[in-house]
Amino acid sequence: MQQYFYQIADTATQGLQGSEVLTAYVSGEDSDFCRFNGAKVRQAGSVKQAKLELRLIVGRRNAQGELSLSGVRAEDDQRVSQMLTLLRDQLKQLPEDPYLLYATDVQSSERRHASELPGSAEVISRVVAQAKGLDLVGIYAAGSLYRGFANSLGQRNWFETANFNFDFSLYLHADKAVKTGYAGALWNEADFSAKLASAKAQLAVLNQPARSIKPGQYRVYLAPQALAEVTEMLGWGGFSLKAQKTKHTPLLRMIAGEARLAPGVTMIEDTAGGSAANFNDLGYTKPAQVTLIEAGVYRDALVSPRSAQEYGVKTNGAGADESPQSFALAAGTLTEEQVLPTLRDGIYLNNLWYLNFSDRPAGRVTGMTRFAAFWVEHGELREPLNVMRFDESLLRLFGDKLVGLTAKRELLPSARSYGQRSLEGSHLPGAIVDDFSFTL
């Protein structure tokens, strides 16, 4: 696809008129999806798609268009040509854009991740065989993914990977379940079996009468997957320069100097350690790392080219939404053996669900417990917990209520697939938090 995309871009560049500048960004995949319910297949199929984003620039005027590529050269050249004609017509009716900024220093790059994907048929038959008798529900997604950039100035960037992400749950009954997953670029049967066995072992703990707790404040352990839901809320405007400047950020009080996080909290946009492309749709290369919060203090924001121009700072290659794609939270010191004794009496949360802001300017979020949550007494898992709603401040959760972070972190690739499979992920420890507020 790389050469095909470059050829499309070359042809489009040859058709430019006068001082026109063109940028092109392609994102695509060739994916298999198999959806399970009760360890049987509900839906299965394959999706081959490529979306091309074109931006036509004349002076400070610009217009952008998106189209789907067919993979047939003559057809795609025609689609691109028609889109450029449309954009050219639009430009005549548009005012200048004071915040237009695009890469003019040519910085080409190429990055490929090695992979050895199993055949989907093989995986499906193994899953069905291994999950026999289990109520397994979830989705297996696998295949190649790519991102590419080209402009009429001669810059070329390519990122390509192939991976699988089997995101699944084992259900015991009603809403009592263990959620887990197995993702990577090389399927190892032993690793998958171990994941399944671990989930089955947790199911055994779930198989006893559930406990209901009263609303109030409890010490909790947030496993990395649960913490990922929390950090995703931080990423919703928390590190965006535009959100800061327009006062939409949930870290408003922190940026105003009214609050700071615990000294052990360091948050990074870790492009070098992540699985997303290292360039954006306007051709800017992302730095290996951007330190967002260092030792509890706000440091750098994610800055899109447009925000950079609007607010007079340098871009660090962020996308238009200025949210992290490869978020990392630095490890703490708690060993795995110390988690339950440190929690002592409280709640062990493997997952959270459906978070949203209950008071965005104050950084307060609400959400639910989900899947395997356990009541812990004297440092031992006792019984499963019925679902509870929480309402808690992000500033306090990562601030004065934070007891500690675990030394071991987990890489958590996103299973999101709106429009196309996500390349995002996070690298997170677990966290013990005091006085976590449950409300319903």
Place this chain on the structure above:
Amino acid sequence: MVGVVVQDGRIRRLFELTQPHVDFASLRYHRDQEDSIAVRQDVLQPLTTCRDEGVMVTVHHRGGTGYGATSELTEAGLRAAFARALLWAERTAKAAVTDFSRLEMPHAAGTFRSPIKTPWDSLSLGSKVELLSKLSRGLKIAPQIVDWSSSLWHQRSERLYLTSGGGEIYQDFDRLMPMLSVTANEGAETATRSFGRMAVCRQQGLELLDQSGFHGAGQQIAEEALALLAAPNCPSGPLDLLLAPDQMVLQIHESIGHPLELDRILGDERNYAGTSFVTPEMFGSYQYGSSLLNVTFDPSRPEQAASFAFDDEGRPAERAYLIKDGLLLRPLGGTVSQARSGMAGVANTRADSWRRPAIDRMANLNIEPGTSPLAAMIAGVERGIFMRTNCSWSIDDSRNKFQFGCEWAQLIEDGRLTQIVKKPNYRGISASFWRNLRQVGDLDSFEVLGTPYCGKGEPNQAVFVGHATPACLFSNVDVFGGE
């Protein structure tokens, strides 16, 4: 009148040429175009124009099922897509949740077209930009306003659905979403008021701008954002709660729509969107809400966001009561879910694009108007609160314990609207909340609303849904504010 995709017969010929000899085959062709124009802080943002075209083919064979999606609209492209679909059907033949070959898939024929009076293209791009720029300039009415924007989002989606049994359905959906937003700030306090976000979305042309009040809404929301900055926090405690239609949209969606989706009840969504507190045996006997609660699946109101004549598996769509006089009657389940469960459902199987298979969605889910004038509802409340415009939503995976937040609220004291309060939130449990429905607004407060952001499914997909509703009054709801 039908679109060019039917007139030229290209897709039909390709389907006839490439469909394999199987128990059932279908092709769903999409041609979508989107245009987004936004002015933020009086500066036109980069225009976005999208053109998207592709097909999904589906095969049921020897009990299995499979799909293939491609934008390569050639004989070779469709043959490859069918080959992959057939391969999946073979792989899943002995491992599927049901015997797909025994399903009686519809083979209907017909058309649908959105009732557009003033087409999107009837106003030039320059005129649309001028309109939005003018509205934007009217939003910055005070120094405390730190962000403001106006926008129009237009989407047209043509779909052609063909089946191996001769089914042929062409539908042409045309939707418009106008939006305004104002954010005011002072120190560490920020307040946002908006028009249209998450709620004003219909299958209408530019006539929607007049009908929805888009032109005149700016001054009001700007003043309200400033008023919120100066307002005290919403009080905490049990209060009677009056919800405006632009919050009822969310309340219906999350705590009636999703729990009634049959695929959730069957467990398909348990790994992602969640399950449901509703179980099959509850239909016909469960009192979902007070006797004032009447909920319809209504694809027949043509201007509503998710009206259609057929769902994406070709099932003819008809209006049906899901809840009548508070009694739960029928789930939201399409052809496959109905066959799997043995329950009656509706025509609600939909996909967001050619990239995704169709699943059970809620489409238009409406609360039928009651008899209470809004003024009378307010007058009848001794101690309560009136909330408008959703800004936060969260509910558990069984769709029971919810917490929602609104942009705007005003206390009701002794039958009168009094103090404005900021950061209003409320929480409750679906199973009991709807039984506390005390009054349902009449036609004067009834609004036809909708949203483009209903997310669900594995792989994920987001679809348009419609919710028409009057204002509704609930007793004794747990209300609270911010910090």
